[in-house]
Amino acid sequence: MAVLNELFPRARTVLGPGAVHLPDWLAPEAQLRLLEACREWARPPAGLRTVRTPGGGAMTARQVCLGWHWYPYGYARTVVDGDGAPVKPMPSWLAELGRAGAAAAGHAVEEPYDIALVNFYDADARMGMHRDSDEKSQAAVVSLSLGDTGVFRFGNTRTRTKPYTDVELRSGDLVVFGGASRLAYHGVPRVLPGTAPPALGLTGRLNITLRVSGLGVAGDEGRA
Numbered sequence: 001m002a003v004l005n006e007l008f009p010r011a012r013t014v015l016g017p018g019a020v021h022l023p024d025w026l027a028p029e030a031q032l033r034l035l036e037a038c039r040e041w042a043r044p045p046a047g048l049r050t051v052r053t054p055g056g057g058a059m060t061a062r063q064v065c066l067g068w069h070w071y072p073y074g075y076a077r078t079v080v081d082g083d084g085a086p087v088k089p090m091p092s093w094l095a096e097l098g099r100a101g102a103a104a105a106g107h108a109v110e111e112p113y114d115i116a117l118v119n120f121y122d123a124d125a126r127m128g129m130h131r132d133s134d135e136k137s138q139a140a141v142v143s144l145s146l147g148d149t150g151v152f153r154f155g156n157t158r159t160r161t162k163p164y165t166d167v168e169l170r171s172g173d174l175v176v177f178g179g180a181s182r183l184a185y186h187g188v189p190r191v192l193p194g195t196a197p198p199a200l201g202l203t204g205r206l207n208i209t210l211r212v213s214g215l216g217v218a219g220d221e222g223r224a
Helices: 027-043 092-104
Strands: 015-017 020-022 062-066 070-072 074-076 115-121 126-132 142-147 149-154 165-169 174-177 188-193 205-211
Touching: 015 165, 015 174, 027 062, 027 142, 027 188, 027 205, 062 070, 092 142, 092 174, 149 174, 149 205
Parallel strands: none
Antiparallel strands: 015 020, 020 174, 062 115, 070 074, 115 205, 126 188, 142 174, 142 205, 149 165, 149 188
């Protein structure tokens, strides 16, 4: 699934203090396994949904959650803004993948990754600048990309505006941000249609964001 005829391998890039982009981190076989799992998670109940904001707007990227269900702006154990079903469990292998991704970027995370937000982007989907700030834990966030290339905008912790850095995330790429960059604003201003590896069989882009909630055990529902 690597890009053919690329003269030089893409290099590891530091996006900010504690924030790293590692290209081609997921092998082709691992990408396929993760894609098949995403397709299963997207099925109802507690499947892929359109996220609506308190102001009545709607996110263009559709989402399914594992472990804890995220809604603007908190967490619950059921799909409180959808079909009301219990959230799907966080698989142990995915939690371990999160820990391995964090370690690859130089972050030692002792707490288990217990949240996955799976966002599906079609050609017209976007994600505005935001911070991952609804968790009680400040453990590093791990982000994995599948399918079409997405332009990832990584900013600063003070404002949604510049300075920021744009980087293209291809299928299999890993981004991790923690430490001083844990609450940095970030977003996806555009997706590049038709850029997914043909062998993957995916039209569109999937982003799997892994987080540590710090919310405790099952049953501790409520806002973060």
